[in-house]
Structures are given as structure tokens and as C-alpha cells.
Amino acid sequence: MARGRFILLEGCDRAGKSTQCAMLVAALKERGHSVELCKFPDRTTTIGKMIHAYLTNTEExxxxxxxxLFSANRWEAMQTIKRKLLAGTHLVVDRYAYSGVAFSAAKGLDLTWCKDPDRGLIRPDITFFLDLPSSDAEKRGGFGEERYEKRExxxxxxxxxxxxxxxEWVMIDARKSVEAMHYEILRDTENKVRVAEADAQLEEED
Ligand code: Z5A
Ligand code: MG
Structure with a gap:
């Protein structure tokens, strides 16, 4: 059996990551794949609840x-992620360590210091970067509700x-329509999954 693929969607705020993750999971399921969604921050855990309080400005x-804490929130998910991938389940992941580094370094923290806590995390097999200028992001729903949602x-x-x-990143122009982005992301993901399955088949035949 082929190991599941770790498919990461990263990118700018309001670029449509969560929309695309949901569509990708649905499309892969429809095609008979075992697939699950994973989101960071995972606000359901104890650490995730602290992060949520910070993002919604109730805690400093x-x-x-x-x-x-953001990094610890990823580390606490590692065993589960590893188990699922080894069981052949694909994981579609909404934000990961790149978001961690980008937001903290944008505050002025040293880039290397920001990268260090995430060293050793399971690496994505494919990373889509949904790129959207902040002038476009501002026009989309919900912008301005949480701590970091300021243009500058x-x-x-x-x-x-x-x-x-x-x-290796697959750059996606997030100014495109939801459907056009979905088409590109699904096409590249399916290619990656097909290659992984063919490799696993060859290994079994050896
Ligand atoms: N953060 C951090 O600091 N450190 C870390 O390690 C991590 C995260 C992991 C919360 O993340 C914050 O945590 C985030 C980064 C920081 N800070 N900010 N700002 P989050 O992932 O929970 O944030 P979110 O609330 O899900 O927002 P988002 O990710 O920025 O949005 P999105 O998922 O990219 O977009 P969306 O929800 O799919 O769509 C947004 C709106 O645009 C919605 O009204 C859609 O209908 C619309 N939309 C979507 N696609 C399109 C297209 N193609 N055209 C037009 N309109 C569209
Ligand atoms: Mg989102």
C-alpha cells in the first residue's frame, strides 16, 4: 500500500486556503481516495485554545x-499525522510551519530563530502557495476580525x-476564480498521488 501524501495549502490571508482544502478533500473522496483534512492552528486542543484566545485578542x-505555542500545536499532531499517512490516508493540510515562520518573522523576530522549533516536523509532499496581494485580500469576507488582519x-x-x-512550491494565483484554482490544485495533486501509487506498486512487485 502507498503511504498517504501530505498535501499542504499555504498562503496569504483570505487567499482561499480553507475553501480549496474543503474542495480538494471532497474531490479526492469522490474519486475513491482515503483522505482527511487537517488544519493549523488546531484550535480544539489545550494549546490550540490558548492560540485562539491570542488571535481573538482576549489574551496577550x-x-x-x-x-x-504555534509550533507545539504542530508537534502535538505529529504522531497522529504519521499514523494516518502510514495507513495510506492522504492528508490535506490547511497552513503549517511556513505560516508559523512568516507571521513571527514579519513581527521582526530573527528568521533562523523562527525556523528552529519546527525542525524535524514531517515534511509536505506537495506545497501549494496561494498568493494574493493584500489589497485583494481586504475586499474578501471576514478581513479585519482577528489580530493579524491589517494590511501593512x-x-x-x-x-x-x-x-x-x-x-518545489506550486504557486497559485489566488485572484483567480474558486473553480480555476480548484482545477489546478486537483490536477497537480492527482499527478502526485498517481506517481506515489505507481511507485508503491513497483516496490510490491520487486
Ligand atoms: N498563524 C500564525 O501566526 N502562526 C502559525 O504557525 C499558524 C497560523 C499556523 C489564523 O489562521 C491565524 O493564525 C492566521 C495566521 C496565524 N492569521 N491571520 N491573519 P487561520 O488559518 O485560522 O485563518 P482563517 O481564519 O482560516 O483565514 P485565512 O486562512 O486567512 O483564510 P483562507 O482560508 O485563506 O480563505 P477562505 O476562508 O477560504 O476564504 C476567505 C474569503 O474569501 C471567503 O469569504 C471566501 O468565500 C472568499 N474566497 C475564497 N476564494 C475566493 C476566490 N477565488 N475569489 C474570491 N473570493 C474567494
Ligand atoms: Mg483558512
């Missing part, structure tokens, strides 16, 4: 302390994301 926290800060976050960009 030191910049480094909140950075470490979002521009700094986007700059750090683009600094972190690796050549």
Missing part, C-alpha cells in the same frame, strides 16, 4: 511565546512567505 502573549502587516507576511519560497 510575548511574541516568542506565541511562536512556540499582511504585506510583510507575504514578503517573508516569498523569501521562504522553494522551487
Amino acid at each position: 502573549l510575548d511574541d516568542r511565546a506565541i511562536h512556540l 502587516f499582511q504585506e510583510r507576511v507575504r514578503d517573508v512567505f516569498l523569501q521562504l519560497r522553494s522551487k
Whole structure:
């Protein structure tokens, strides 16, 4: 059996990550794949609840302390993620460590310091980066409700994301329609999944 693929959707605020994650999970399920959604921050855990209080401005926290909580929120999910991938379930992940680094470095924290706590996390097999200028993000629903949703800060976050960009990232222009983005993301994901399944088949035949 092929190991499940870790499919990450990262990107700017309001770029449509959660919309696309839900559509991707539904489309993969429809095609008979075992697939689950995973979201960071996971606000359901004890650590996640502290993060939620911070994001909704009911708690103040030191910049480094909140950075470490976001990272801990990923680490506490690692065993479950590993188990699911090994059982052949694909995981569609809504934000991950790149968000962690981008938001904290945009506050002025040292980039290397920001990266260190996430070293050793399971790496994504495919990363889509949904890119959206903050002038477009502002026009979308819900912008301005949480702590980081200010235009100038979002521009700094986007700059750090683009600094972190690796050549393996699949860049998606998030100004496109929901359907056009979904088409691109599903096509590339299916290609990746097909290759993984073919590799697993070859290994079984050896
Ligand atoms: N954060 C951090 O600091 N450190 C970390 O380690 C992590 C996160 C993991 C909460 O994250 C905050 O935590 C976030 C980063 C920080 N801060 N901010 N700001 P979150 O993931 O919970 O945030 P969210 O509430 O889900 O918002 P989002 O991710 O920015 O939105 P989105 O998922 O990218 O977009 P969406 O919910 O799918 O769509 C937003 C709206 O746009 C909605 O009205 C849609 O109908 C509309 N939309 C979507 N796609 C389109 C297209 N293609 N065209 C037009 N309109 C669209
Ligand atoms: Mg979202």
C-alpha cells in the first residue's frame, strides 16, 4: 500500500486556503481516495485554545511565546499525522510551519530563530502557495476580525512567505476564480498521488 501524501495549502490571508482544502478533500473522496483534512492552528486542543484566545485578542502573549505555542500545536499532531499517512490516508493540510515562520518573522523576530522549533516536523509532499496581494485580500469576507488582519502587516507576511519560497512550491494565483484554482490544485495533486501509487506498486512487485 502507498503511504498517504501530505498535501499542504499555504498562503496569504483570505487567499482561499480553507475553501480549496474543503474542495480538494471532497474531490479526492469522490474519486475513491482515503483522505482527511487537517488544519493549523488546531484550535480544539489545550494549546490550540490558548492560540485562539491570542488571535481573538482576549489574551496577550510575548511574541516568542506565541511562536512556540504555534509550533507545539504542530508537534502535538505529529504522531497522529504519521499514523494516518502510514495507513495510506492522504492528508490535506490547511497552513503549517511556513505560516508559523512568516507571521513571527514579519513581527521582526530573527528568521533562523523562527525556523528552529519546527525542525524535524514531517515534511509536505506537495506545497501549494496561494498568493494574493493584500489589497485583494481586504475586499474578501471576514478581513479585519482577528489580530493579524491589517494590511501593512499582511504585506510583510507575504514578503517573508516569498523569501521562504522553494522551487518545489506550486504557486497559485489566488485572484483567480474558486473553480480555476480548484482545477489546478486537483490536477497537480492527482499527478502526485498517481506517481506515489505507481511507485508503491513497483516496490510490491520487486
Ligand atoms: N498563524 C500564525 O501566526 N502562526 C502559525 O504557525 C499558524 C497560523 C499556523 C489564523 O489562521 C491565524 O493564525 C492566521 C495566521 C496565524 N492569521 N491571520 N491573519 P487561520 O488559518 O485560522 O485563518 P482563517 O481564519 O482560516 O483565514 P485565512 O486562512 O486567512 O483564510 P483562507 O482560508 O485563506 O480563505 P477562505 O476562508 O477560504 O476564504 C476567505 C474569503 O474569501 C471567503 O469569504 C471566501 O468565500 C472568499 N474566497 C475564497 N476564494 C475566493 C476566490 N477565488 N475569489 C474570491 N473570493 C474567494
Ligand atoms: Mg483558512
